[in-house]
Amino acid sequence: xxxxxxxxxxxxxxxSSAAAPLRHVSSQPPLSLTQQQQQQxxxxxxxxxxxxxxxxxxxxxxxxxxxxxxEYWDYExxxxxxxxxxxxxxxxxxxxxxxxxxxxxxxxxxNEKCIIKILKPVKKKKIKxxxxxxxxxxxxxNIVKLLDIVRDQQSKTPSLIFEYVNNTxxxxxxxxxxxxxxxxxxYELLKALDYxxxxxxxxxxxxxHNVMIDHEQRKLRLIDWGLAEFYHPGKEYNVRVAxxxxxxxxxxxxxxxxxxxxxxxxxxxMFAGMIxxxxxxxxxxxxxxxxxxxxxxxxxxxxxxxxxxxxxxLDHNLAALVGRFNHTVLLPFLC
Numbered sequence: 001x002x003x004x005x006x007x008x009x010x011x012x013x014x015x016s017s018a019a020a021p022l023r024h025v026s027s028q029p030p031l032s033l034t035q036q037q038q039q040q041x042x043x044x045x046x047x048x049x050x051x052x053x054x055x056x057x058x059x060x061x062x063x064x065x066x067x068x069x070x071e072y073w074d075y076e077x078x079x080x081x082x083x084x085x086x087x088x089x090x091x092x093x094x095x096x097x098x099x100x101x102x103x104x105x106x107x108x109x110x111n112e113k114c115i116i117k118i119l120k121p122v123k124k125k126k127i128k129x130x131x132x133x134x135x136x137x138x139x140x141x142n143i144v145k146l147l148d149i150v151r152d153q154q155s156k157t158p159s160l161i162f163e164y165v166n167n168t169x170x171x172x173x174x175x176x177x178x179x180x181x182x183x184x185x186x187y188e189l190l191k192a193l194d195y196x197x198x199x200x201x202x203x204x205x206x207x208x209h210n211v212m213i214d215h216e217q218r219k220l221r222l223i224d225w226g227l228a229e230f231y232h233p234g235k236e237y238n239v240r241v242a243x244x245x246x247x248x249x250x251x252x253x254x255x256x257x258x259x260x261x262x263x264x265x266x267x268x269x270m271f272a273g274m275i276x277x278x279x280x281x282x283x284x285x286x287x288x289x290x291x292x293x294x295x296x297x298x299x300x301x302x303x304x305x306x307x308x309x310x311x312x313x314l315d316h317n318l319a320a321l322v323g324r325f326n327h328t329v330l331l332p333f334l335c
Contacts, residue, residue, distance in 0.1 A: 047254035047315060054311040056250075057233050058259035064200030065230050073200065073230040075132035076125050080158075083148040088116060088161060099126075099226050104164070113164035114147060118157060126226070127158055133201055133228045134160075140199070142192035144212070144221040165221050170208035173215060174274050182274050185213060185220055189267060192222040197260040203228050204241040206266035208279070231259055242266060244290055245280035249303065252291040253312055276330075292322055299327030 065073045088105050094115070095102040105116040119127060134146040148161035177185070189211060196203060203210075205227040212221045227241045236256035242248070248265035250258040272281040282297070284290025295303050300322060307314065314322065 047252070047318065048307065048312040049315070050255070051311040051313065054309065055234060056255065056257045056259065056310055058231060058261070061197050061200060061231070061260065062233050064198070065232055068200065072136065073132075073232075075129040075230075078128045078132050080128065080131060080149055083150045083161070085150040085152060085159070087148070088114065088150065090116060097224070097226075105161070115162040115164055117160040117162065119159065121157075130226050130228065131160070133225050133230075136199055137196055137201065137225075140192065140195040142188050142220050142222055143195065144223040144225075162223070163221070165212040165219065165223075166214045166216070167212040168215055170211070170213075171279070173213060174208070174279065175277060177274065181215075182271075184218070185211075186267070186271050186274075188220040189222065189270075192220070193260075193263050193267065196222075196228075197231075197263070200231050201228055202231050202260050203263050205243065205246075206263050206270065207243050207246045208270060208273070209243075211270070244284060244287060245269065245282055247287070247290060249291065249294060249306060252287055252294075253307065253314065255310055255312065288318060288321055291318070295322050296325045297328045297330075300324045302327060 071077070087108055089108055091104045091106060091113075093101065094104050099120050099122055101118050101120070103116045103118070105114050106112065107114055131146070131149060134144075137143045138146065144165070145163040146160060147163060149158065150161065151158045189206075193203065193206070203222065203225065205224060206222075210222065210224040212223055213219070229237060234257055237258060239251045239254055239256060239258075242251060242262070246266040246269045248258070248262045249255075250262060269281050273279040282290060282293045284293045291303075303322070306312075
């Protein structure tokens with residue numbers, strides 16, 4: 001059923017506003033004694049201490065934003081050109097996330113399908129960052145195309161209009177993919193990542209949920225650029241990005257001057273999940289356990305070499321939790 005876009009946005013805004021006063025009310029059952037003890041133990045665990053003298057810098061595309069004019073990466077100065085919200089109608093809800101709700105929609109003039117991403121209340125600069133990045137990447141290989149930006153006149157709720165992709169849920173699609181299919185789609189995803197990195201941009205949330213695949217058309221699109229950021233050498237970034245199962249070690253040990261390689265780790269986790277039919281490949285129960293799960297496969301020698309390279313010293317409680325593991329040889333599992 002096609003519904004007026006304005007109705008959906010207004011309802012979305014009312015629900016968000018109505019929910020605000022109830023944030024202090026918890027619907028979760030009280031923690032058991034064991035859960036309380038685990039929570040207390042986790043609070044005692046630190047991450048890592050960084051000693052001076054070992055800065056991290058991207059091996060490639062490090063100076064893209066250094067040599068480009070400030071207007072290219074200064075998203076806070078962006079002036080948004082708003083389109084007409086009445087040009088679009090909502091058909092059905094297709095997803096939701098922490099920062100948005102997503103609908104299938106149609107353009108009222110030509111009945112062309114589109115995707116409507118209605119943004120939840122966030123800081124204006126975060127919205128501008130996503131828009132600026134999408135505009136900078138427009139036309140790049142396998143980058144989802146931003147078609148329009150609209151805003152509800154009453155609530156001022158912004159929405160992003162994207163090209164439509166007839167996606168198949170990854171939990172359904174991935175088990176059916178052949179060896180060639182997996183190679184093909186990973187290569188297509190690498191094209192998208194190489195392009196955005198060459199433009200000085202880190203995605204910071206690569207995962208199956210953000211990789212749309214129309215298998216019939218053999219078309220892939222990398223979506224959801226809400227956490228993406230411009231890379232500047234030496235700059236310290238928020239480590240609270242990416243989804244837990246796809247977080248790189250730098251995020252788990254609080255290495256803040258990370259770079260594009262963060263996205264390649266996430267892609268590697270995706271790739272491993274596809275070929276080993278294990279989704280997610282690293283299944284940690286929290287961020288500390290995520291590091292343990294990584295160490296169990298890659299070995300603590302590899303982890304320690306990484307820590308030494310960047311002069312990082314794990315908090316002793318976290319080091320004890322990680323323990324000691326040998327590198328797991330994965331080749332026999334492919335035979």
